[in-house]
Amino acid sequence: MRRALTTPMPALVAVTAIWGYTFVPVQKAVAIYPLFAFLAVRFAISSLALAPFAVRPLRVMPRMGLLAGAGAGSLLAAAYALQTAGLHRTTVASTGFITGLYVVLTPLIALALFRTPVAAAVWAGVVLAIVGLLLLNGVPGGSAAGNALVLGNAVAQACQIASMERFAPRYDPRALTFLQMAVSCLAFTVIALLQGDLSVPNDGSVWYALVVTGVFAGALGYLVATWVQSRTTAARAALVFTLEAPFAALFGVVLLSEHLGVAGWLGCGIMLAGILLAEPAAAATLRRLARRPA
Numbered sequence: 384m385r386r387a388l389t390t391p392m393p394a395l396v397a398v399t400a401i402w403g404y405t406f407v408p409v410q411k412a413v414a415i416y417p418l419f420a421f422l423a424v425r426f427a428i429s430s431l432a433l434a435p436f437a438v439r440p441l442r443v444m445p446r447m448g449l450l451a452g453a454g455a456g457s458l459l460a461a462a463y464a465l466q467t468a469g470l471h472r473t474t475v476a477s478t479g480f481i482t483g484l485y486v487v488l489t490p491l492i493a494l495a496l497f498r499t500p501v502a503a504a505v506w507a508g509v510v511l512a513i514v515g516l517l518l519l520n521g522v523p524g525g526s527a528a529g530n531a532l533v534l535g536n537a538v539a540q541a542c543q544i545a546s547m548e549r550f551a552p553r554y555d556p557r558a559l560t561f562l563q564m565a566v567s568c569l570a571f572t573v574i575a576l577l578q579g580d581l582s583v584p585n586d587g588s589v590w591y592a593l594v595v596t597g598v599f600a601g602a603l604g605y606l607v608a609t610w611v612q613s614r615t616t617a618a619r620a621a622l623v624f625t626l627e628a629p630f631a632a633l634f635g636v637v638l639l640s641e642h643l644g645v646a647g648w649l650g651c652g653i654m655l656a657g658i659l660l661a662e663p664a665a666a667a668t669l670r671r672l673a674r675r676p677a
Contacts, residue, residue, distance in 0.1 A: 391611040395623045398604045403630025405600045407638050412592035417580035419571050426568035428597025437561035448554040452562025458543035459563050460570035465536035473529025479520035481533040486512045486625050488541035490618035501618045508661030511653050512625045518650030544617045551613035560606045
């Protein structure tokens with residue numbers, strides 16, 4: 384029987400906060416260092432950080448577990464690559480909104496592939512998340528080709544989350560996470576080499592972004608996400624993952640002096656309302672963070 388669904392969600396909320404923060408240093412880093420080279424080094428750092436903890440479980444991991452980890456890593460790499468390719472062909476607002484559609488696609492894919500039931504409260508939270516994303520990012524525009532690529536990214540993300548629902552309870556999270564990081568590293572290293580962009584960074588801000596994303600957002604973040612997904616459904620995990628968008632917006636306002644506007648703040652509020660409705664444990668964590676003194 385699956386363990387209690389709400390217990391690990393506070394950890395996932397913390398991970399989405401880390402992911403949201405990384406938009407700030409990454410935005411500065413990729414302005415002076417090639418993106419695919421950045422991704423290659425980032426996932427190399429993640430792989431190295433996890434390697435000491437993953438060696439033993441990898442030795443005893445069955446062949447199906449190795450294939451599952453490699454497959455999830457391929458989906459993760461595909462999501463990053465498709466989002467990057469799409470972003471170059473469409474608007475940032477469209478990229479943000481269409482990427483967020485994985486919150487709808489994940490429960491549908493999990494239901495179709497694994498017959499995972501989705502509670503009515505979760506579906507209500509998904510609807511609120513989509514409304515919030517629309518207000519936060521605006522009406523999608525840009526090119527059809529770029530939007531199609533970003534939609535492919537959303538599908539890949541949804542498949543990766545759904546696959547973790549099936550495989551995370553079966554295999555060691557350290558081994559699964561390491562395989563995902565290593566496969567992503569390999570994929571982006573090949574792309575960076577083909578583009579002739581792979582080089583050692585020589586800027587402190589780039590290294591800061593690489594360490595933050597490689598160790599905390601990558602190794603630690605995906606390890607926690609894999610652990611959480613061994614204890615909850617893909618639909619619930621995907622819904623909490625959408626907190627990355629309002630966290631990113633909040634850090635942009637606080638650290639980059641960006642202007643969010645009434646619609647943006649309303650969108651963040653509606654997304655949080657979706658979490659409050661569908662995921663009580665995540666809601667409790669958000670309330671504790673809100674009460675914490677500065």
